[in-house]
Amino acid sequence: MFQTSPANRPRLGLRTFGLISLLSCALFALDAAAQTGPGGPPQGPVSVGTITVQTVDVPYVRTLPGRAVAYETGEIRARVSGVVEEILYAAGDKLKPGDPMFKIEDTTYVAAFASAKAALAGAEVARDTAQATVDRYKTLQGSAVSKADLQTAQATAAAAVASYAAAQAAVDVAQLDLDRTIVRSPISGIAGIPSVSVGALVTANQADALATVTRLDPIYIDVSDSSAGMLRVRAQIDDGSLKLGTKVGVALVLEDGTTYDGQGTVVVLGNVVSATTGTFDLRVQFDNPKRLILPGQFLRVKLTLGSTSAKLVPQRATGRTSDGTLTVFVAKDGVAKKVALTSSGTQDNAWIVTGGLEDGDLVIVDGLTNLRDGAEIKPVPVTIDADGVVHDAPTPDAASPDTAKPEAGKPAATGNN
Known part of the structure; x- marks a missing residue:
């Protein structure tokens, strides 16, 4: 029978002892993990940042869609027919009423004006001659001239006066036509691109405009x-x-989200509701010296009608339920409680809350990650700047390094929004 040598017996015992030690350590670790549980050692209250809400007077603002419309637009058309000889402006020029824009060939109108003036001169001679005859017949009546001859002379003189008036009117018309060969701007504004070129034939009062002039300052x-x-x-x-305030404040938000520098005024309030859209129109006016607003732009107008009493709650502190209800966590007796809110809009980075909170409530604005309703918390006063960034609330005596921080649960003096 094979027997183990004495030299091998101790070595086998050491190996067995090592395996037993490793197994004991593993069992101890599993037992410790089972006693601790999957969540690790018990956690204490979670520190959260809070602000104190108070009722304040908040501007009541309605933000409405709008579209820019030119203050004035003039469509330039020819009043006489002819060929365009010259374009007297450049696109983009700032024009005043009466500034020339187009020159139409005037040869025909110059000749017509001269003919009318000649006809007027002839009518003037005929009128004067007829009146002289009447004057002479009056002195000779009863001797060389009968009453019938005088009446005939008077009728001829009256006809001559009428002919003269007609000739004068023809001269005026000819002068107007001649003047209208220079097409002028009827309003102040910015000249648009001409739709015709030199040599184009245009007709009097044609449907197509030769150009447009648009007044942009002010603008509707x-x-x-x-x-x-x-x-x-x-x-x-x-x-x-x-x-209601003493007047309606009118501000403008441009397409890129920036606020226009300047206040507007309400010009017209609509008094008819559209049967298709259920809306009514109103028109506001803004100064536009830099031509930053152009006709056709879609903009947003903020109308400040007055003020209302409400509480301001930072948007970063709120959430939405599945049905869209606005909610916020409030610190009460060391516990986080979820509260449903009612709001009437926004101001800057805060909701305008009209229901759901009381004055002095501590709204949790920081430490919201994984926060649950009913969780134990430790409130710490904080502040929020205009950009929505949370900062520690200042201590009562910031200059003293030994001053303790505010106690948990006490509202910070600068935490009100």
């Missing part, structure tokens, strides 16, 4: 508002929740 913005929105505003005025 036509705005549409719903009749339902108008009724809501009137209801808020009636119940006192909306206090």
